[in-house]
Amino acid sequence: MTSSVLYDVPGPRAKVRNRVYGVLSTVAILGLIAFIGYKLDSTGQFQAGLWDDYEYADTQQRILDGLLTTLKTFAIAAVLSVVLGTVLAAGRLSDHKPVRWAATTVVEFFRAMPLLIMIFLLYAAVFTSEPMWALVIGLTLYNGSVQAEIFRSGINAVPRGQSEAAYAIGLRKTQVMTGVLVPQAVRSMLPSIISQLVVTLKDTSLGFIILYEELLFVGKAFAQQTPPVNGVYAFIPMVIVFGSIYILLCLALSSVATWVERRTQRSRKGSPPAMPANDPSITNGLGGGAGGQTA
Numbered sequence: 001m002t003s004s005v006l007y008d009v010p011g012p013r014a015k016v017r018n019r020v021y022g023v024l025s026t027v028a029i030l031g032l033i034a035f036i037g038y039k040l041d042s043t044g045q046f047q048a049g050l051w052d053d054y055e056y057a058d059t060q061q062r063i064l065d066g067l068l069t070t071l072k073t074f075a076i077a078a079v080l081s082v083v084l085g086t087v088l089a090a091g092r093l094s095d096h097k098p099v100r101w102a103a104t105t106v107v108e109f110f111r112a113m114p115l116l117i118m119i120f121l122l123y124a125a126v127f128t129s130e131p132m133w134a135l136v137i138g139l140t141l142y143n144g145s146v147q148a149e150i151f152r153s154g155i156n157a158v159p160r161g162q163s164e165a166a167y168a169i170g171l172r173k174t175q176v177m178t179g180v181l182v183p184q185a186v187r188s189m190l191p192s193i194i195s196q197l198v199v200t201l202k203d204t205s206l207g208f209i210i211l212y213e214e215l216l217f218v219g220k221a222f223a224q225q226t227p228p229v230n231g232v233y234a235f236i237p238m239v240i241v242f243g244s245i246y247i248l249l250c251l252a253l254s255s256v257a258t259w260v261e262r263r264t265q266r267s268r269k270g271s272p273p274a275m276p277a278n279d280p281s282i283t284n285g286l287g288g289g290a291g292g293q294t295a
Contacts, residue, residue: 066213078197092104135206157188158180194257198250222238
């Protein structure tokens, strides 16, 4: 029996016990899913008539328009949040205390502010006629503050010797940041940046609270406007259809993060090119060294 630094390898009894726990957990989860399905079916949520409207081209076009609106909002908010995060991270890493304090105050304030409240305040106070910008700016302020912490942590994770060596050869701080620290920090930051962009994509659904016609608002309006079938409204089909779209979008972004992480790990583990065995410089060097010792 072998052991690990973190845990002891389970023995025969522990393996049997773990299998029993796994089977019981699986049965419990399947039972819960079956119970939920039974309750929904007993209330008529799975009637075939509730799904009929999704066959019409007009319904499909409304879903497509909501999806494109969501993607457009996400694209703008993603770019602006990354730009804002870069500026705030540079401020937090500044050598000037007023700049550093101002950037820290902005980051901590918008990270602590509930995003839903921020979006609603922006809509009610400034962008009453332009709900898209209330949503975009709210997402930018919140996610930009989080991205700033990701950037700052990634840069601080680079070994201190890198910056010390750069300063020792006379580089200025801007040159050290852009030429030494940031290129090395990008590898560790990219997966976290993309993961935060997944959060930005999901948070676009908060636009429904300010009546912005993104994907969730279209789904909610569609479920309310669809005539009930035997007294049942089509909310469960709406949740299944529109929830699946959100899940697929987030999985696509998450897969990008996973791919980036694997690529960066592979590049870090890559071996340097092999030196040719018949390189004359190596032969001469070894020969000179040997000759020097025997002389």
